[in-house]
Amino acid sequence: MSAHNPQNAKPNAGGASASEWPLWEVFVRSRAGLDHKHCGSLHAPDAPMAIQMAREVYTRRQEGSSVWVVRASDITASDPRDKDMYFDPMEDKVYRHPTFYQLPESVDHM
Amino acid sequence: MTSITLKPSPQVQYVLRLADTALILAQRLSEWCGHAPVLEEDIALTNMSLDLVGQSRALLTHAGQLHAQAGGKAFDEDQLAFWRQERDFLNPTLVELPNTAEEATHRRNRPGDFAFTVLRNLMVAAWLKQAWSHLARSNDPELAAIAGKAVKEARYHQQHNGDWVVRLGDGTDESKARMQRALDRLWPYVPELFEDDDVDEAAAQAGLGPRSSALQEGWEAEVRAVLAQATLQPPEPTPFRSTGRRGIHSEHMGYLLAEMQSLQRAHPGAAW
Secondary structure, eight states, X not given: OOSOXXXXXXXXXXXXXXXXXXXXXXXXXXXTTSOOEEEEEEEOSSHHHHHHHHHHHHSTTSOOSEEEEEEGGXXXXXXXXXXXXXXXXXXXXXXXXXXXXXXXXXXXXX | OOOOOOOOOHHHHHHHHHHHHHHHHHHHHHTTTTTSSSHHHHHHHHHHHHXXXXXXXXXXXXXXXXXXXXXXOOOOHHHHHHSOOGGGOOOOGGGGSOSOSOSSOOSOOOSOOHHHHHHHHHHHHHHHHHHHHHHTTOSSHXXXXXXXXXXXXXXXXXXXXXXXXXXXHTSOHHHHHHHHHHHHHHGGGSGGGGOOOHHHHHHHHHXXXXXXXXXXXXXXXXXXXXXXXXXXXXXOOOSOOOOGGGTOOOTTHHHHHHHHHHHHHHSTTOOO
16 A cells, blocks of 8 residues: 555645645545445645545536545555455355344335 | 627627626636646636536527517527627626736647636636626526526635635745736736626616626625735736727637637537
């Protein structure tokens, strides 16, 4: 995750380019009541401008009613090399799914 | 096919001034498509251009209907956009200036000056926001409906472009100098936005919309607040007055129209 980390670069007075702007991850909520979903990333000089850019780039076809932006450098991600250690042990533990319960008929859509 | 000729009533002229302000700025902003400093802003500028095209389409359609109601010919939005002559366009000169702070009359200034572009966008958005706010109470229900929708777009345009003006004005020495140069270039074209004439008088009397002068106080308060935050200083007023809203344009307008109208004039009725 740390290989691509442009936000450590400070804009210089000579001519800041997009590659020196921080990277932001964008989360859009499509309707009230739904979760914000990750939909992509963009470059912007600061948080308020990142919100505006997210609005421009990711909600121009009425996709959104709310937007979050998070600096990519503030996200801590699991290491892809740990994938088998972290996630594979769950493969054979079907009993963790709540599929063995009998639901009363009055409960719909579980 | 040849150019169309209008016999516009003051009412039609009033609506055309608004329509042409949106249309001509949209055309200028479209020049940024594919050339903005960063991808995100490229999309932002073209989104704004498309918002303005949408506003001008609604207004031109309405102007065409008003023209017919007053006993003139019925023209649609395309005829009004692509078959009118320069003298019949009634936008303030401010919006037709090329995207550059240079005085020199280069025909091409691509991709253009970003400082000039965002400052003009701020000025026009703040002006349109004032106009739309008043027009939402117009006794012309069609115009009031257009205004009610457009005021939201203008608010966002003002916010986004104002934020750039503050960041660049209160930025590096270089960005501040460029913003100040843009302000010096644009400021003399501002008074035209607030000058009343017979068209304004007729619109105000009829309850169609506000006089231009009624927009000044709100505009000044908001734009000067942004300029102060951006540490920019407007230049001293000059006696110069631009006259685009009376159909007398700068030398740049003909080139702009030539580009905007050439396709429809070469292929009349061409559609997507």
